[in-house]
Amino acid sequence: MIFRAATADPADLDLAAAHPADGPVPALPPEKVREEFAALRFRPEWTWFAEDADGEVLARALWWGRADSDRPIALDCLQVRSSVADPAALAAGLLAAGHASFDALPLYNLSLPADWRTRPDLVEAVAWRREAAQRTGLTREIERLRYEWTPSVGTAGPTGRLVFREGTDEEFLHAFVRVSEGSLDLATQSELRVRTPEQLAREDMAFYLDCPGERSWWRLAELPDGTLAGLAVPSATPYHRNVGYLGVVPEQRGRGLIDEVLAEITRFHAAAGADRVTATTDTVNAPMAAAFARAGYQVSEIRLVLEAPEHA
Numbered sequence: 001m002i003f004r005a006a007t008a009d010p011a012d013l014d015l016a017a018a019h020p021a022d023g024p025v026p027a028l029p030p031e032k033v034r035e036e037f038a039a040l041r042f043r044p045e046w047t048w049f050a051e052d053a054d055g056e057v058l059a060r061a062l063w064w065g066r067a068d069s070d071r072p073i074a075l076d077c078l079q080v081r082s083s084v085a086d087p088a089a090l091a092a093g094l095l096a097a098g099h100a101s102f103d104a105l106p107l108y109n110l111s112l113p114a115d116w117r118t119r120p121d122l123v124e125a126v127a128w129r130r131e132a133a134q135r136t137g138l139t140r141e142i143e144r145l146r147y148e149w150t151p152s153v154g155t156a157g158p159t160g161r162l163v164f165r166e167g168t169d170e171e172f173l174h175a176f177v178r179v180s181e182g183s184l185d186l187a188t189q190s191e192l193r194v195r196t197p198e199q200l201a202r203e204d205m206a207f208y209l210d211c212p213g214e215r216s217w218w219r220l221a222e223l224p225d226g227t228l229a230g231l232a233v234p235s236a237t238p239y240h241r242n243v244g245y246l247g248v249v250p251e252q253r254g255r256g257l258i259d260e261v262l263a264e265i266t267r268f269h270a271a272a273g274a275d276r277v278t279a280t281t282d283t284v285n286a287p288m289a290a291a292f293a294r295a296g297y298q299v300s301e302i303r304l305v306l307e308a309p310e311h312a
Helices: 010-016 029-037 087-102 121-134 169-180 186-191 199-211 256-272 286-294
Strands: 002-005 045-053 059-065 074-078 107-112 140-149 163-164 219-222 227-238 241-248 279-282 298-306
Touching: 002 121, 010 045, 010 059, 029 059, 029 199, 029 227, 045 087, 059 087, 074 087, 074 121, 087 121, 107 121, 140 186, 140 286, 169 199, 169 219, 169 227, 169 241, 186 199, 199 241, 219 256, 227 256, 241 256, 256 279, 256 286, 279 286
Parallel strands: 074 107, 241 279
Antiparallel strands: 002 045, 045 059, 059 074, 107 298, 140 279, 140 298, 163 219, 219 227, 227 241
């Protein structure tokens, strides 16, 4: 078996785009693959093939990054031909070759329909992908709900319970630190085991500053008397507007204020003409999931995130 990265030859782009999506896990259509290459979010050196001795491509892995990324951020698509007897072993070899080339272990985002556990074909397809990921160091698993809001749902108006205003970087740093205390978000919990709250806050701020959304969108959430209640960070991806980051400080939780913060973000995006707003939360974060449901956000898919423990 030969594992190789794609080259700049147009024939390899054709090969990457046309590889058959055997199996039930959704895969990008060829035209979308080409769009991602044109936008530099897919690149030849991040695209890997497994070929047999006759040159037939038996597996394809497409890693994704932003246009300015030095390394891929996530494995976006992993397909193995249905004729392969041991797809987990072949996929593991392919992932290992890619990881060695990147000198990194990008996470694997596996997007699935909400009912995937009731479908035996999808359960089987997820099982060999999970096994391949685990064999190559992606041993931490987080399951996330992906939500979508559309204008037909409408937005809730301000209630006056919170006041939203712009703030300085230092004020936001303090707010990020406070909101992380007691968070139910699994990634936040994991990060706080190896980082101080301030280190994590600085990393979170840097992440959202690097997203397509604008810093001017961010808002501090305060009670009418000026007491900090939380923060709202509307953001965006290369594809659409999204909720970004939001939270309420520990002493103000349990009062329904997260609904106010989420409503502010939704109103902000709606006022800008967004035709869709996306959001994600861990399946174990029941309060946040309930807030999205109350705001009219609908679950569009399950996202299974497989990553290395040190990247959690």
